[in-house]
Amino acid sequence: MNLKSHLKSGTATDSDSGRSPSDDEKAIGHGHITNVHGDELPPDPDEHLSPEEKAEIDRKLLWKLDLRLIPWLCLLYLISFLDRTNIGNAKIQGLQKDLKMTDSEYNFSLTIFFISYSIFEPLTNILLKRLRPSVFIPVIMLLWGICMTLMGLVTNFAGLVAARWFLGLTEAGLFPGVNYYLSCWYKRSEFGVRAAIFFSAAAVAGSFGGLLAAAIAQMDGVGGRDGWAWIFILEGIITVFVGIISFWVVQDFPDEAKFLSVDERRRVVRRLKEDKQSSAEHEEFKMSYFWASVKDWKTYTGMVIYMGAVGSLYAFSLFVPTIIRDLGYTSTTAQLLSVPPYAVAAVLTIVVGIVADRTRQRGLCNIAVSFLGIIGFAMLLGKLFALHFDHSHLTSLPTPISSIHRCMTLTNKFPLGTAKPGVQYAGVYLAALGIYPCIANTISWTANNVEGVYKRGVTLGFVIGWGNLNGVVSSNIYRDEDAPRFLPGHGSVLAYLTLFLLGGSVVQRFLLVRENKKRASGLRDGWAEGKTEDEIERLGDKRPDFIYTI
Secondary structure, three states, X not given: OOHHHHOOOOOOOOOOOOOOOOOOEEEEOOOOEEEEXXXXXXXXXXXXXXXXXXXXXXXXXXXXXXXXXXXXXXXXXXXXXXXXXHHHHHHOOOHHHHOOOOHHHHHHHHHHHHHHHHHHHHHHHHHHHHHOHHHHHHHHHHHHHHHXXXXXXXXOHHHHHHXXXXXXXXXXXXXXXXXXXXXXXXXXXXXXXXXHXXXXXXXXXXXXXXXXXXXXXXXXXXXXXXXXXXXXXXXXXXXXXXXXXXXXXXOOOHHHOOXXXXXXXXXXXXXXXXXXXXXXXXXXXXXHHHHHHHOOHHHHHHHHHHHHHHHHHHHHHHHXXXXXXXXXXXXXXXXXXXXXXXXXXXXXXXXXXXXXXXXXXXXXHHHHHHHHHHHHHHHHHOOHHHOOOOHXXXXXXXXXXXXXXXXXXXXXXXXXXXXXXXXXXXXXXXXXXXXXXHHHHHHHHHHHOOOOHHHHHHHHHHHHHHXXXXXXXXXXXXXXXXXXXXXXXXXXXXXXXXXXXXXXXXXXXXXXXXXXXXXXXXXXHHHHOOOOHXXXXXXXXXXXXXXXXX
């Protein structure tokens, strides 16, 4: 029997394919969920309309979803990223000096956030499903808003570390939760750009954070508190306020969305089922999904790529105000000069999302964008390749990153000549442009190439968790003793971008292209021989007709 006779048309020939139908799907009855099995669809409210009329209704529905879901979720992530990185703004306003912290203690206060964040992140989607988005998301916002507010009241290193630990714990659920949540509303070909818009809020947070910090810092001395303390207190209060409003704004899953009519709910569910997306609410988790992810080489290439992107992201976002200040600007000017690079990066993040969705060339997008970051950090390194140092030191260095780190430490001791601040500030722009777009694009690329709801969830947990764990490294590579050139920090980020983001993207794309050619030539058809249609369906992305997004 021909392989294609076993397979449901359109399931995996879409290069963005990443989901297999479940045994228990949802349809919308009279405002509530009813179980539908196999490929059965809920009633079509538009069955008597022409294709043109259906397309117009679909366009209006998509626009309604976008207006109701995306702006508020972007605001939530903007606040989340602002709250985790505003410690960089607080530092140049005197946080470290006032709390009498050493450089090592300050860096540890950054590191502790990523430890709790990475530990609890893989567990949060379970709570999201059990508590519902309209409860889970507002609750964690309230909790991290309280942590942020209390951070403004700390008087010593121990208090700051405790606050940062709990901030990481309470923020852990937002990023994976919202990405899962959005995947339950949009088709695969629509998800990438919306994930990019959502993540662009991180870049906007950097832009907005500089402006906000510069303004709040003027409150220095009010109520007997320093300007840096007011940054934490006021931004924490804003988070609590937005968290309370979120109880009424955040929607649940499509089958229960109160802002949609019954017919609109049916349309959302139908378009998702026609896109071959599974509904996990009635599926039972099995350890086989976990082991399938562990055995999949794409899990590890995804971890390497995301490691390069996120390791660079946190180093940049935590220290860019300090980097700009040490180019010779005042603290207030440094806060303001950190705004434009983030704003431009937010725009490029969305542009890359659109291009990647339309061309389905996510690997090439990662490769092209990473070159911008590499050039940017090379500019920040200044006259690196003209420096003179003892090359004999290089032979005993153990790893690529430590090699660059030690090499930069050695060169930091030698005269560097005059580096123009304007040129290095341009490097900050390119650095931002080369980092932020790759985050959302890498998440979408990973999700596109893993079929099966739970396998995808496990894989994304590995990828995102491992990536964020690299914040432990990123938070310790910029040291005051290396100012004003920060060669060890810049060199380490350059290694992350070159070896992991760029190198990992090249390797994964090469392997995916090779595998697609094998499947197109029929070399993988044997995987489906002798299997029933249901058994073939359960192969997930191992199905011979599953075409990878490259």
